[in-house]
Amino acid sequence: MKKVIAYIALIILGFSFLLPFVIMVFGSFKDMKYALLDPLFWIPEDPTWSNYVYLFNNGIFLRWIFNSVVITIIPVFSQMLFCAILGYIFAKKQFPGREAIFWIFMAVIMIPQQLLIIPKYIMFADFGWINTYWALIIPELWGIMGVFLVRQFLQSIPNDLEEAARIDGANDIKVFFKVILPLSVPVVATVGTFAFISNWNDLFQPLIYMTKEEMFPVTVGLASLLGKEGDFGVEMAGSTLSFIPTFLIFLFFQRYFTEGIQMSGLK
Amino acid sequence: MITLKQKEEGIQKNGKKKLPFKERAKRQWDKNAIVYIFLIPTLIHFLVFQVYPFGFSLVLTFLDWKIIGDPEFVGLKHWIAFFNDKLAWKAIWNTVLFSIYYIVPTMALGLLLALIINSGVKFGGFFKGIFFLPVVTSFVIIAGIWGWLFRGTETGMVNWIISFIGIDPQLFLADSGQALMVLAGLSVFKVAGSTMIYYFAGLQSIPKQLYEAAKIDGASAFRIFWTITFPLLKPIHFYVAIITTIGSFQIFDSTFLLTGGGPNYSTTTIVFYLYQQGFAGLNLSYAAVLSYALFFIILVVSLIQRKYLGKETSLY
Numbered sequence: 001m002k003k004v005i006a007y008i009a010l011i012i013l014g015f016s017f018l019l020p021f022v023i024m025v026f027g028s029f030k031d032m033k034y035a036l037l038d039p040l041f042w043i044p045e046d047p048t049w050s051n052y053v054y055l056f057n058n059g060i061f062l063r064w065i066f067n068s069v070v071i072t073i074i075p076v077f078s079q080m081l082f083c084a085i086l087g088y089i090f091a092k093k094q095f096p097g098r099e100a101i102f103w104i105f106m107a108v109i110m111i112p113q114q115l116l117i118i119p120k121y122i123m124f125a126d127f128g129w130i131n132t133y134w135a136l137i138i139p140e141l142w143g144i145m146g147v148f149l150v151r152q153f154l155q156s157i158p159n160d161l162e163e164a165a166r167i168d169g170a171n172d173i174k175v176f177f178k179v180i181l182p183l184s185v186p187v188v189a190t191v192g193t194f195a196f197i198s199n200w201n202d203l204f205q206p207l208i209y210m211t212k213e214e215m216f217p218v219t220v221g222l223a224s225l226l227g228k229e230g231d232f233g234v235e236m237a238g239s240t241l242s243f244i245p246t247f248l249i250f251l252f253f254q255r256y257f258t259e260g261i262q263m264s265g266l267k
Numbered sequence: 268m269i270t271l272k273q274k275e276e277g278i279q280k281n282g283k284k285k286l287p288f289k290e291r292a293k294r295q296w297d298k299n300a301i302v303y304i305f306l307i308p309t310l311i312h313f314l315v316f317q318v319y320p321f322g323f324s325l326v327l328t329f330l331d332w333k334i335i336g337d338p339e340f341v342g343l344k345h346w347i348a349f350f351n352d353k354l355a356w357k358a359i360w361n362t363v364l365f366s367i368y369y370i371v372p373t374m375a376l377g378l379l380l381a382l383i384i385n386s387g388v389k390f391g392g393f394f395k396g397i398f399f400l401p402v403v404t405s406f407v408i409i410a411g412i413w414g415w416l417f418r419g420t421e422t423g424m425v426n427w428i429i430s431f432i433g434i435d436p437q438l439f440l441a442d443s444g445q446a447l448m449v450l451a452g453l454s455v456f457k458v459a460g461s462t463m464i465y466y467f468a469g470l471q472s473i474p475k476q477l478y479e480a481a482k483i484d485g486a487s488a489f490r491i492f493w494t495i496t497f498p499l500l501k502p503i504h505f506y507v508a509i510i511t512t513i514g515s516f517q518i519f520d521s522t523f524l525l526t527g528g529g530p531n532y533s534t535t536t537i538v539f540y541l542y543q544q545g546f547a548g549l550n551l552s553y554a555a556v557l558s559y560a561l562f563f564i565i566l567v568v569s570l571i572q573r574k575y576l577g578k579e580t581s582l583y
Binding site: 236 | 411
């Protein structure tokens with residue numbers, strides 16, 4: 001009996017959580033004029049590619065996707081590398097000021113992004129970074145959260161392997177690449193997936209630093225489509241396309257998301 | 268690089284005078300070259316993109332920052348304006364209201380999802396994935412669909428569904444009494460999956476013997492939940508409450524995307540108001556005051572977390 005209730009709840013909730021995505025994907029294949037008239041317009045019947053054709057002919061949409069790729073891929077790889085090295089440094093190396101610096105990092109993480117964005121806007125205007133990729137790439141090259149995750153992970157790993165490598169005459173760089181990095185693959189994957197999601201989905205920062213349409217990432221681009229009544233089909237097609245990379249990352253790295261969430265929370 | 272490093276060395280080790288400075292610096296370098304090669308650029312980056320803006324933002328609040336022309340010192344003008352700004356307080360109130368609509372439902376739904384998956388159903392991992400999907404999806408995508416679902420006409424899908432149980436069409440986002448709730452609903456849908464992950468981890472860490480003992484005593488499932496599961500999840504409740512509170516005070520995307528702060532300012536949240544003042548009205552100094560107000564609120568919440576969480580997490 002208890003099991004039956006659990007399954008019924010599971011199916012109802014699962015259906016509810018999936019429905020918006022189903023509407024998005026199915027709706028993207030429907031003629032847009034129905035979207036405003038029929039709540040069930042998305043039921044697959046007379047599918048059409050017209051929304052996708054419109055987006056691809058539009059040209060600017062592909063540019064938005066390209067912009068998003070640029071501002072996502074570079075920080076993802078950079079964060080994986082730097083957070084791994086810095087996490088290693090803070091977990092295993094002894095140097096003066098280590099605890100103090102880390103403590104300051106952890107204090108600064110509490111500052112909301114929205115507070116930094118105004119002075120950063122003024123700074124970036126001085127640097128000439130407004131409407132350039134720099135504004136969204138350079139500040140994201142590493143992240144405190146990523147360093148924290150790698151440090152937590154490495155602290156739980158015994159020093160034996162590292163010491164053995166040192167006896168064999170390996171220096172720090174060698175120890176890091178031959179011993180630490182291979183061990184840290186799961187946590188580095190977590191850092192990468194987090195970086196991907198936060199950069200690919202970011203709306204607030206590009207909204208402020210990117211004012212020219214051709215520099216919009218796909219989030220800001222889609223936001224500019226939103227609200228234009230009658231474009232719902234196009235909007236859903238754009239959403240579906242911009243959702244594909246997220247979905248693929250999610251499909252392959254789901255475990256790293258959930259592990260990362262648990263690690264960042266429950267120490 | 269070397270001079271910077273030596274400077275640091277000099278400061279750090281002034282106390283011990285066993286070896287000449289150069290020798291000590293060299294030893295430290297041989298031992299920790301990797302530290303200095305990566306840490307110094309990181310610290311410079313940290314100072315430029317985190318610490319300096321934080322300080323500069325405070326300075327901004329005392330200036331009249333103009334897009335063109337020199338800034339002018341105006342003392343507490345913007346702070347006084349903030350305390351007299353009815354709209355700013357309305358924005359804070361709206362944000363508090365949003366938290367009320369959002370926090371408890373997110374926690375309850377997250378706990379419910381975790382309980383179902385933890386009950387040993389088949390395909391639990393698959394459903395966990397489905398519930399987690401909105402967490403990784405951008406606000407823009409979800410808001411686009413949400414706005415369509417909650418269209419305030421008879422052909423809106425939610426209106427169409429509730430018409431079957433005899434409820435008249437609602438205006439939803441166009442109604443100043445409902446808009447904030449619809450936005451909170453969007454956030455509940457988006458965030459419940461991550462709350463579920465915390466609760467799921469919490470549920471798995473509860474010792475199985477406790478449940479077995481309760482069953483032997485003949486306790487009902489309902490009673491087991493309220494006397495064992497729920498109280499033992501206390502640290503998770505607390506942690507999740509804190510992070511959802513912090514998240515709710517930063518809400519911006521859904522109001523920007525769906526309501527533009529309206530109708531009648533009913534969905535103008537702190538961050539949305541800050542955005543409007545700063546980047547639509549180009550009143551950057553006043554926006555900096557608002558951002559500090561946000562910071563103080565989040566700081567208080569975080570300090571509560573630090574104060575209580577240390578003791579509460581002992582179980583895990």
